[in-house]
Amino acid sequence: MSALPSSSSWGPLQGVKVVSCSTAQAGTVPWMLMADLGADVIKIETPDGGDSSRRMTVLPGKGSTFFETNNRGVKSVTLNLKTPEGRAILHKLAANADIFGQNFRPGAAEKNGFGYEELRKLNPKLVYVSISGYGPNGPHAHLPGTDSMAQALGGIAEAYSMPGQKMRTGVVSVADETCAFLAFGGALAALTHARTTGVGQKIDLSLLGGQIRLMGWTFTTAMWRDKNPVTGQARITGTPERPGISASFDDRDGKPLVFQLVGPENWKDAMTALGFWPRLTAAGFANLGVIIDNDAKRIELLALLDTLFATGTRDDWVGRLRGADIVSAPINTLLEASNDPDVLANGYVTHVDHPKHGKLKVHGSPWQFSETPAKPGIAPELGEHNDTVLSELGFSGAEVADLRARKII
Secondary structure (H helix, E strand, O other), X not given: OOOOOOOOOOOOOOOOEEEEEOOOOOOOHHHHHHHHOOOEEEEEEOOOOOOHHHHOOEEOOOEEHHHXXXXXXXXXXXXXXXXXXXXXXXXXXXXOOOEEEEOOOOOHHHHOOOOHHHHHHHOOOOEEEEEEOOOOOOOOOOOOOOHXXXXXXXXXXXXXXXXXOOOOOOOOOHHHHHHHHHHHXXXXXXXHHHHHHOOXXXXXXXXXXXXXXXOHHHHHHHHHHOOXXXXXXXXXXXXXXXXXXXXXXXXXXXXXXXXXXXXXXXXXXXXXXXXXXXXXHHOOOOOHHHHOXXXXXXXXXXXXXXXXXXXXXXXXXXXXXXXXXXXXXEOOOHHHHHOOXXXXXXXXXXXXXXXXXXXXXXXXXXXXXXXXXXXXXXXXOOOOOHHHHHHHOOOOHHHHHHHHHOOOO
């Protein structure tokens, strides 16, 4: 990890105050990222057990991978929002906040006393972020949403499908994470506007909307062609005049790699570096464009490349391609990715010293700020910050004790 400032403050978001009534992943990661960057983030939890994700994927001696990853660096305050006193405390917190986040079903926040219209009366500058499964409109807006649901509807299952095999959603929560990143950016955009004009606003975003954006230009191509993309081991792009290819192959030991060409000018360079050029030209593939819109030629080329790559080792193939300035990389498993030299060198994976669990390997920061570095924190114990936060709101020790005795906190 980079050296941190000696003061208790760090990161470019120091001074930003966030209150979150959020659970799960998409609803918590935006504020965890802000906490990494120095924001003061208060997470509201129920007194009777808190966020249910505290009990998800608990590993012996290491705690919950889910809760620790998604809630590090935030403060935990417990409030019973079914009581007038609990809602009043939440309103006081929101009145002093820059950003408020929630990911309940549409209508639930309003029912529980923390809808946008109610909170904006207390704080006209408030940036209010609402995350749902499907979006605020449409026939299924009222339904709960999950990562798998958004992956299924948003097209990513097809993006990674293989012909003849069942389409399936992935084990990594890409819909949750994508939505979280969009919430992070959207909140800061609205905060910039609020600080300039004094006017806050509500931002609605969804797991489904994030997945649609994640499909990028390939989604546009499908719409313009009115045709689904060809899926499988290769991504074939472009036109016969300017073809592109991104494809994966296994070496002689079954280890996978990928290379990508964005235009025809690199085709000969790549295949020459690999020693494949004579075989490819003899087979009629001197021009990569012949595989565009020609399924038979595409299948023939990929089969030939499968055979050729199976004659050597992954490290050698990747080294040759990179030596010719061609984009190539080994295809890592998650565990391999966590130990990748570039991942480690850039601090994308790091360690924290946890007070209960010792040294833990964790996500680092995806950003490297030259003046205000990020600092990964520790997920809080349930209600750990009740006394501190309520004291800052003006509650006396006796009043806090009374709230606790009446199970309001």
